[in-house]
Amino acid sequence: MNTVFYISAAVAILSTAMVISRLNAIHALLYMIVSLLAVAMIFFVMGAPFIAALEVIVYAGAIMVLFVFAMMMLNLGQEAVERERNWLSPASWAGPVTLVAVLFAEFIWIVSRTGGSLPGGGGLGPKQVGIALLGQYLVGVELASMLLLAGLVGAYHIGRRMPRTGEENEASRAGISIKQ
């Protein structure tokens, strides 16, 4: 079981190094997803299956998709077709797929060996986390909900498209107000 941790840690560090060194943002995002999956595997073998599931669902699922959407909104140009062609070439996805295959082999090994549950009965399941979260940390949950609402309203307000009816300085004035 320790080997699983070390392999996952190696995959996480390697893919994170690839994230910060890629030139193409989409390639970096692919490696980032691999890194998050490796970290989820580490959480699982560390005895935090609930957090591992949340890492996959929220981080690798929601936040990275948000990044992909933003990137696609930025790339609306003539080079979009060219990027699409590069995107489909094997050189861009061979690395992440290899790393994910390593993680998948680990996962298959764990499941075939333990039947999907953590050996030794160790770890903290969702039950303990839920009891502590909604008991002791209830104020934190309320604050988190307020933070998410503020983030939602703020993102909508900042990200909405300014009306294009005015002249160019209209937009630049709006840009200045954003900057402040």
Added chain:
Amino acid sequence: MITVPIEHVILMAAILFSLGLTGVLARRNVLFILLSIEVMLNAAGIAFVAAGARWAQADGQIMFLFILTMAAAEVAVGLAIILQYYRHTGTLDVDAMGGGRR
């Protein structure tokens, strides 16, 4: 449960955090800087969960939940700011906004 010493987990979190910090300092693309900040937050979360697993308390996982919430809100607002930045400068270079452009 693994029997890896906690120092190794913390060391891995530290390496990931350093990689994220390197990304923030070295990259000039706003998108990569936001991505590196995500890496750093994630590394901090690993340290929290490792500490919680070490003492068999749920507090570490709850701290990670709060980090997750904060990261989601931060990414939403940050990406909105990046979209506006791109609309007004036409590039994602952080240096484009400097130098008293207004």
